[in-house]
Amino acid sequence: MGEKMLMKGNEAIAEAAIRAGCRFYFGYPITPQSEISHYMARKMPEVNGTFIQAESEVAAINMVYGAASAGARVLTTSSSPGISLKQEGLSYIAGAELPAVIVNIVRSGPGLGGILPAQGDYFQAVKGGGHGDYKMVVLAPASVQEAYELTVEAFNIADRYRIASMIMGDGTLGQMMEVVEFRDEEDNKVYEKPWAATGTKLLRDHNVITSIYIDPVTLEKHNLNLQAKYKKISENETRVEVYNCDDADIIVAAYGTVARIVKNVIKTAEKEGIKVGLIRPVSLWPFPEKAFQKYADVPKAFLTVEMSAGQMVEDVRLSLNGRNEVHFYGRMGGMIPAQSEILDKIREILREAK
Amino acid sequence: MIDKRINIFTGHFGSGKTEISVNFAANLIKEGLKTAIVDLDIVNPYFRTAVVQKKMEKAGVRVIVPRYANTNVDIPALPAEINSLFEDKSLWVVFDTGGDDIGAKALGRYKSEIVENGYDMYVVVNTNRPFTDTKEKIIKMISDIEEASRLRATKLVNNTHLLGETKIDQIIKGNELVMEVSESIGIPVGFTAYMPKNSDDAEIMRQDFDKILLLDKMIKLPWE
Secondary structure (H helix, E strand, O other): OOOEEEEEHHHHHHHHHHHOOOOEEEEOOOOOOHHHHHHHHHHHHHHOOEEEEOOOHHHHHHHHHHHHHOOOOEEEEEOHHHHHHOHHHHHHHHHOOOOEEEEEEEEOOOOOOOOOEOOOOHHHHHOOOOOOOOOOEEEOOOOHHHHHHHHHHHHHHHHHHOOEEEEEEEHHHHHOEEEEEOOOOOOOOOOOOOOOOOOOOOOOOOOOOOOOOOOHHHHHHHHHHHHHHHHHHHHHOOOEEEEOOOOOOEEEEOOOHHHHHHHHHHHHHHHOOOOEEEEEEOEEEOOOHHHHHHOOOOOOEEEEEEOOOOOHHHHHHHHHOOOOOEEEEEOOOOOOOOHHHHHHHHHHHHHHHO | OOOOOEEEEEEOOOOOHHHHHHHHHHHHHHOOOOEEEEEEOOOOOOOOHHHHHHHHHHOOOEEEOOOOOOOOOOOOOOOOOHHHHHHOOOOEEEEEEOOHHHHHHHHHOOHHHHHHHOEEEEEEEOOOOOOOOOHHHHHHHHHHHHHHHOOOOOEEEEOOOEOEOOOHHHHHHHHHHHHHHHHHHOOOEEEEEEOOOOHHHHHHHHHHOOOEEEOOOOOOOOOO
16 A cells, blocks of 8 residues: 545545546536546646536536447546436446446435435435436445545446446545545556447447347347346445444444444443444445345344435345344434434334343 | 734645634633634535534634535625624634635635734645645645735645644654745745644644644544
């Protein structure tokens, strides 16, 4: 490991993309992720890259489609309302099997909502958002260091599987500052892209990048291929942190910055003799079902904590498939769950479980 | 360390302006001075002076924040109350400005009042931040801030740190770079800022630096 810097999550994501070889950025500023755009506007010209402030989020995602079609590593970033605008483009990118990285630094909704942190875009990210049967890889860092590492990884995953990967963090992750240690060199594999529209030089047939299939039999076959690819990604790219779960009285499921709060709850609870475990999905899709299944019978109950009305909790329930109780605690509107609130909820659940 | 009634903190975003501003104001109060702090950040809605408004008020500091600071809208409107600070000559004032030249622009609105009352404009530098890690970049940052604010930087602050991983040799290295800038553009170093881990640590720093502002962590993350 090498150079250390003090950075905001947003800056670390931007720097990571550049280090991962991304030379195309298309975006439109929105709080709380604008530092990514600022960073790219400043840095891209220095590395002979292209920064375009698009006229809208819709334009930006279609620019991503174009650059990805030509085989380039490309990034767009936004926050919740802007990501909603990108959904049509994301579906087309999935249909055309294009590798791209999208960042969503989530703010509170619905609608214009607010600029403070939230996790209410989980469904949109992992269950579709756009139309049709498609998936994106969704990675949820919990620290600035992890934001850097997962962003580099997002580019590699995207190229490896010809899929869109999303980095999803809440506003706190984007804005907070932590120390990042950069690797001296990224192990960026160069992925051959024989499918890319780079010009035939009259040496090969045309490469066609499209999501339209006129013949229904062919379209179904295309869909089956996509599903087979998603299955392979589920097998290979599931990421999870399991912490303190052996002999836990209760296991908390939380992702992103909420998991950081839960880790401190674990310390406080220990002083009261309550053993709290944490399962932190790092990939939200593919969801780490197996980690939940492994510990299904260990605790008296599970608790999911989110900055939402309860979204990931559904995947926790599906993973456990009725093998244990799953409770929920959430805050919304830009409110962040306090350690004391989570601990109160844990005490209440364990009282009732006895 | 303090000799002007108006003390303005500017710098790159993430340089530590807010942490230093609130600590600076807290020190003024401890010295028995009538103190006000202004959250002049029109750039970033997160991690700002408004977050510690209640704590500061409890300590006796008058706190002026934009009407919608810390809410779900980011309207960069400056409260009229700021004008009153220039009238009350018994008041010591700390301005916590937004980051970069964009944040410093809000100061331009008060240029004539600030100049009339006498001021120090500090530029806070953390040499571990990506856009202030070389002499050239720091000088560019200072001149951009001066141009946008229509004010002159009068003092530099070395706030080089890596949060919990800060080591004294990094601070010294940061100080050397800030000194180089100081010599090159003729702006003196006001002080070094440091967040001590314990009282021994604080003592060592006091011996190493003649001008130092020891910081109490005020701006916290949700899990701190």
